[in-house]
Amino acid sequence: MNCWIGTDEAGKGDYFGGIVIAGVLVDEKSLPALRELGVRDSKKLSDNQIKRISKGIYDACLCSVVEIGIEKYNDLYSKMKNLNHLLAWGHARAIENLLSQQECPLAIADKFGDVSYIENALMKKGKQIKLLQKVRGEEDIAVAAASILAKNKFIENIEKLSAKYNMELPRGASLVEDAARAFIQKYGFQGLGMAAKLHFKTTNALPKEPLTTPDTPVPQSAAQPSDNPQSKIQIPQSPVPTSKSSIPNPQSKIQNLQPQPIQQGLEKLWAPWRSEYIKTTAHKSNSCIFCDNKLYIIIQGDKAFAVLNTFPYNAGHIMVTPVRHVANIEELSPAELSEVFTMVQKCVSKIKDKLKPDGFNIGINVGKVGGAGVEGHLHIHIVPRWNGDTNFMPIVANTKVVSQSLEETYNLLKE
Numbered sequence: 001m002n003c004w005i006g007t008d009e010a011g012k013g014d015y016f017g018g019i020v021i022a023g024v025l026v027d028e029k030s031l032p033a034l035r036e037l038g039v040r041d042s043k044k045l046s047d048n049q050i051k052r053i054s055k056g057i058y059d060a061c062l063c064s065v066v067e068i069g070i071e072k073y074n075d076l077y078s079k080m081k082n083l084n085h086l087l088a089w090g091h092a093r094a095i096e097n098l099l100s101q102q103e104c105p106l107a108i109a110d111k112f113g114d115v116s117y118i119e120n121a122l123m124k125k126g127k128q129i130k131l132l133q134k135v136r137g138e139e140d141i142a143v144a145a146a147s148i149l150a151k152n153k154f155i156e157n158i159e160k161l162s163a164k165y166n167m168e169l170p171r172g173a174s175l176v177e178d179a180a181r182a183f184i185q186k187y188g189f190q191g192l193g194m195a196a197k198l199h200f201k202t203t204n205a206l207p208k209e210p211l212t213t214p215d216t217p218v219p220q221s222a223a224q225p226s227d228n229p230q231s232k233i234q235i236p237q238s239p240v241p242t243s244k245s246s247i248p249n250p251q252s253k254i255q256n257l258q259p260q261p262i263q264q265g266l267e268k269l270w271a272p273w274r275s276e277y278i279k280t281t282a283h284k285s286n287s288c289i290f291c292d293n294k295l296y297i298i299i300q301g302d303k304a305f306a307v308l309n310t311f312p313y314n315a316g317h318i319m320v321t322p323v324r325h326v327a328n329i330e331e332l333s334p335a336e337l338s339e340v341f342t343m344v345q346k347c348v349s350k351i352k353d354k355l356k357p358d359g360f361n362i363g364i365n366v367g368k369v370g371g372a373g374v375e376g377h378l379h380i381h382i383v384p385r386w387n388g389d390t391n392f393m394p395i396v397a398n399t400k401v402v403s404q405s406l407e408e409t410y411n412l413l414k415e
């Protein structure tokens, strides 16, 4: 086999922090580099080795890292009630994302459940490859490389979480109770969902109230997206279910331990495909999705083109971009400006005609701080909006729906 993908996850056995799933594509070119780096099972490596080897893997291979932060993890777990579905979704996303950049006939995942979990979560491209799930998958060098990337990102995330809450959050699941108690003392039991996996047995043993009033209010930033504001959309808050904690059924208690929205009147809606997209493309510093990857082009002009966003906020999410790789709006020539905006006009009128939205969001994010996912190449987002559309957005990882509507949308708009 001259090309294959390995995937693995980190964090599923850790009480604190979310989970990370990574995929690495290995081919004849990158294989010697991985061997030279000393890639092997991450469990046999120190944190420093993991950090150093990760850098080398990013340089040598096409990589995809899918992060599910702890708050979203708790949210999704409370809905799915099955960690295997959540993991499968992450593995499938990592695989699909690599396949969108390079064809490859085989993927190997470390075994965590029935192989059908991942198969069902795969989309069009992933369905065409051979998928193997292996016990001790880390014996495969691609899986080992993925385990290193996942572990490295997980460690980074735990460190960030520790800094955010100003306390050392331990890894693993056995010696975590003291830290969990200290966390509750500081941020209240409700706050625990911002740091720990609530469905772990450890949670049952914890006091449901701080012993005294929490000494620090929950930081406001805890409700903010940790990475990129673009990956979250604010929607009106749905009514918070009333607590049933008086019912002495441990299961129903756990269901009610979901983190409460901290910002009054607002709740974050997670768009997982967005954040993953942003993080994955960031790893390939020398490639540009607009210059190198022109899958769903709607209109191709001399100086501008319109492309369907493959990780959309909504059906019909289009991006209009200059042909020239330019980061700033002030760098555009008058002719480019004119063609770009004429194309925006065309797209809006075509979407109105074909998809009949109730409104639009049209905008440009400039620079990382501005929320730009692809910083180097200016692009204008056109997002059609429907009354109540947030209810339909597949926040619970129903990626198949997005994929199908993407093709439908493409065919509809392309004509």
Ligand SMILES: [Zn+2]
Binding pocket: 288, 289, 290, 291, 292, 324, 325, 326, 376, 377
């Ligand atoms: Zn570009």
